[in-house]
Amino acid sequence: MKIVTARKILEANELAAQRNRNRFHAAGVFCINLLGSPGSGKTTLLEALLRHLDGPLAPGVIEGDIAGSVDAERIEALGVPVVQINTQGACHLDAGMVEAAVADLHLQRLDLLLIENVGNLVCTAGFDLGEQLRIIVLSTSEGHDKLIKYPAIFRGSQAVVVSKMDLLPHTDFDPRRVAEGLRVLSPEAAVFHVSAVREEGVAELARWVAARASARSD
Amino acid sequence: MKIVTARKILEANELAAQRNRNRFHAAGVFCINLLGSPGSGKTTLLEALLRHLDGPLAPGVIEGDIAGSVDAERIEALGVPVVQINTQGACHLDAGMVEAAVADLHLQRLDLLLIENVGNLVCTAGFDLGEQLRIIVLSTSEGHDKLIKYPAIFRGSQAVVVSKMDLLPHTDFDPRRVAEGLRVLSPEAAVFHVSAVREEGVAELARWVAARASARSD
Secondary structure, eight states: OOOOOOHHHHHHHHHHHHHHHHHHHTTTOEEEEEEEESSSSSHHHHHHHHHBBBTTBOEEEEEESOOHHHHHHHHHHOOOOEEEEEOOTTOOOOOOHHHHHHTTSSGGGGGGEEEEEOOOGGGGGGOOOOOOOOEEEGGGGTTTHHHHHSSHHTTTTEEEEEGGGGGGGOOOOOHHHHHHHHHHHHHTTEEEBBBBBTTTSSSHHHHHHHHHHHHOOO | OOOOHHHHHHHHHHHHHHHHHHHHHHHTHHHHEEEEESSSSSSHHHHHHHHHBBBOOEEEEEEEEOOOHHHHHHHHTTTEEEEEEETOOOSSSOOOHHHHHHHHHHHGOOEEEEOOOOSSGGGGGGGOOOOOOOEEEEEEEGGGTHHSHHHHHHOSSSSSEEEOOGGGGGSOOOHHHHHHHHHHHHOOOEEEETTTTTTTTTHHHHHHHHHHHHHOOO
C-alpha cells in the first residue's frame, strides 16, 4: 500500500492557491487571510474594519467555519457580499474550498477579499489560500504565551492584531512579550493594538490594510 | 495508488486508546482529557484544580503542546509529576502519544491523570486518548457562539467549564446560551462557572472530579 503523504496534499493545495492568486491578480483583488483562535475576535474585528474600508474600497468576505453561518449573517447585515464555507469537520480552510467559494462572489466588482479562517492556531498555518497577506488576531484574554506555543502561525504572518485591548487591565497579558516573540518569529510583522468594541486602533489598521491593498493594485 | 483514509488512522488510534484504558484501569487511575481553545485557561484551571486535588488524590499531568514546555514548568512548580508532549506540528494529541508519555509516569503511584490537550476545538474532538472523562474549558472572552461553531467537541464531552467568569462583566457572553446549546448537544453534561484567578467555583469542580474518580475506582 502506498501512503498519500501530507506533502502530496500540500502540493495539491499549492496548485489551487496559485490558481486563486492568478484570479485575484487578474481581477485586481487584494486578498487577506485572517487567522486566530476560536473567540479571538476575528469577526468583530472584521465588522469594525469593514465600517472603515467599505466605501474607499469594495470589500467581499469569505467566512470559514466548521458549521453554522452566524458569522456570515453578521457580515451580510453590513451589506457586504459574503460567502460562508462550512468545512464539515475540517479544522482549516484550504485553497480548493476558497476556489469554490470565489465562484459565488463577483470578483470583478471587488477590490479586497477578506477571508476569515476557521478558529485554529495550528493547521490553518499550513494552507496557503492564495492570499497576499496573513493577519493573526491574538486577544489579550488568550495570553502572550501563544507565540511560544504556536510559533509556526506567527512565523508566517505579516501582521499581528492584539485584540480585546479593553480587557487588558483584567488580564496578565504583556504586549511587550508579543513584540519580543515577533522579533524572533517574524521581525518584519506589523503589530496593532485594537479594541474593536471601543473602536480603538481600528482606523490605524484600516489605513495600513488600504495602503497595502492599493500598493498591490498599482 | 491506495489512500490511507481518516478511518484507518482513527482505527489505529482506537487500538492505542484501548491499551491506555486497560493500563489506567489496571493501575486504578482515573483519566481526564481537558480540551479547549488556545488561551481558554486550561493550564490556569489545572493549577487551581491541583491545589484542591493534590492530597486527597495523587494526580499526574500530561501537557500537550505543539512546541515549548511553559505549561509543564507551571505544573512542575506545584510538585506534581508531569510529562510534556510536543506534537511537533500536530494539532491534537493522539492515543499513541499518550501511550508513549505514560511510560515516563509512575502510573501505580497515581489516582488521577489529567491530560491537557493542544488548544484546539476541532481535531482534538476526534481522538480518544483512553480517558474516562472529557472536560471542555470555554472562556467567557471567547463568546457563547462556540457551541454553534464547534458542535462536535461539545457533543462528546461530559462537562463544560465556563472559565474566566471574572471577565464576564466586560464581555457580551451569555451563560444561558451555553445551557441552551448543551441541551441539544450534550444534555447530560455538567456545567461549572469558574474564575480560577479568583478561586471561585474551583472547589465545586474539584469535588465533582473527585467523586467521579472515586466512583470509577470502586
